[in-house]
Amino acid sequence: MDKKIALITIHGMGDTERDYYTGFYDQMKKSLGDQLWNQVIFKPLYYQDILQGQQEAVLGRMRNQVDWIKLRRFLLYGFSDAASLEYKKRVKNSPYYLTQKMIMGAMDEIFNETGTRSIPVIIVANSLGCQVISSYIWDAQRIDASVGIWSMQREDDVAEGSPRDKFRRMQSLKGFYTLGCNIPIFVAGHKKIEAIKPPMEEFKWYNLYDKDDVLGWPLKSLSPSYEELVEDIQINVGRGLLSKLFKSWNPLSHGQYWQDKNVIGHISDNIKQIIK
Structure with missing residues (x-):
């Protein structure tokens, strides 16, 4: 059967398992x-393996000198993920x-699987x-990109403006779902805050957040460009009574988005509309 849409997921900070997506996959x-x-x-x-080896080495060198190892592991992985990915761009x-090379490679794999044709893309990021x-x-949209993979000579013969190049640059991105998004943490110190440009006319950005999730933020109030582009959706995350009872009302809600019924329902309805 011909493939009509690509659904891409990307995980968040911390010591993340490679199969982080299984619950989401099954529900979708x-x-x-x-x-x-x-x-x-x-x-x-999955980008955790780019960082994990060094993080494990650092924790191993200090393990016998400190207490609260599980908490320290959580903080070390979480904060060093964010710091490392913003360093030496x-x-x-x-x-x-x-990390950008990994994303580009995944886009190439999708493009090859479709028979080298563009199809609509939905991204779900946590x-x-x-x-x-x-x-x-953002970098892919800059002709004169100064950081990341788009600013450097690439080891392939993909012509700029070709169908593969356009697909790599997310120009087929139709739906963008951000779950527990912490973009405000990275841009709050900037005088000028700008969102990405819509990759296509039909592009929609849905930002789902729980007000009890201290790492998840609304985005519309960041700037006029975010106000125009993003639809903030406040939800009470958690799947099942126990999850709602113990995790939905406090900061533990940050880890509950992937299998939340509101998230699954919104994305699956969008996919049905695109395919049909």
Whole structure:
């Protein structure tokens, strides 16, 4: 069956397992049904392995000198993820560069799977992943990009403006879902705050956040460009009574977006509209 849409996920900060997406995958497949799901290319992105080796080494050198190891591990992974991905953006093989190279490679894989044709793309990003993918799109939209993979000579013969190049640059991005988005943390100190440009006329950006999630923020109030581009949707995350009871009303809500029924329902309805 021909593939009609690509669904891409990208995880957030911290010690994230490679199979972070499994609950989301299962719920989406159930919501869409086999006939529609078979028309979807599902591509989970994973950048934790770019950072994890060094993080483990640092923690190992200090493990015997400190207490609260689990909490320290959470903080070390979370904050060093954010710091490392914002460091040395102009340097080849930096975490910033390698993460963008991974995203570009995933876009190439999708493009190849479609038979080298463009199809609509939906991206679902969580936490730090929102900043990661937004930065990729921002850089890809700059003709004179000064950082990241778009600012450097690439080791391929893909012509600028070709169908593959346009697909790499997310020009087929139709839906962007940010879950527990912490972009405000990265841009709050800037005098001028600008959102990405809409990659296509039909582009929609839905930002779903829980007001009890201290790492998840609304985006419309950041600047006029965010006000115009983003639809903020406040939800009470959590799947099931126990999750709602113990996690939805406090900062633990940050880890509850992937299987939330509001998230699944909104994305699956959007996919159905695009496919049909």
